[in-house]
Amino acid sequence: MLGPPGSGKSTHARLLAEHLAVVHLSVGAALRDEVAKRSPLGERIAARVAAGELVDTSDVLAILEVPLVAATGSGGWVLDGAPRTLTQAEVLDDWLDDLEAPIDCVIALDVPDPEVRSRLLRRGRADDTPDVIAHRLQVWQRDGGAVLRWYEAKRRLVRVDGVGDVTDVARRVTVAVEQSAPS
Secondary structure (H helix, E strand, C coil), rough: CCCCCCCHHHHHHHHHHHHHHEEEEEHHHHHHHHHHHHHHHHHHHHHHHHHHCCCCHHHHHHHHHHHHHHHHHHHHEEEECCCCHHHHHHHHHHHHCCCCCCCCCEEEECCCCHHHHHHHHHHHCCCHHHHHHHHHHHHHHHHHHHHHHHHHHCCCCCEEECCCHHHHHHHHHHHHEEEEEEC
8 A cells, every 4th residue: 555645555554454354564553663662773763754754675674574474474464654665665576576475456545745734734743744744745756656656567556546535435445456456
C-alpha cells in the first residue's frame, strides 16, 4: 500500500489485511515502536522523522526482516509504509523473490496535496507541522514517484482514488486487489 503521507495507507492496509485474513505490517507503527524503545536505532529514526526525512533503507529493512519473513510463512501480508525509495523497492523485490513470495499487487492511494495537508494537520502528531508536511510531500513526490514508476513498469501497480468516506475507499481498494489477483 503506497501513497503520500496522510493518504490513509495504514487504515486501508489494515482493513484489506482483515478482509484477506492476512497479516498487516505497518512500517510506520514499527518505526514508532522502535523510537519509543529509545534504542540507538530508534534515536536515528527519531532524528530523521523529526526532520521530515525518510528513514535509511538499512534501518527500514532491519525493522521489516523478522515480521516480513514470518508473515510470508503464515500465508501472506499487506505492507504499508514501504518501500519509500527506489532502492528500497529493488531490495524488497529481491528479498521477496529469494523467499519465493513476490509482490502480487501494489495499491497506490491517490490523494491530492491539499487533502493530504488537511489530514496531516488534523492528525496532530508532533512531526506534523506545516513545514515538515511540505517537506515530506516534496520527498514523496521525488522518491515515491520513482517507486510508483518501478511497480508500474512491472505491471503490479493499481491506482485507487483515496478521497472519500473510509468505507468507500476500502471498497475501491478491495475491488482493485480482487481484479488484479493473479489467475
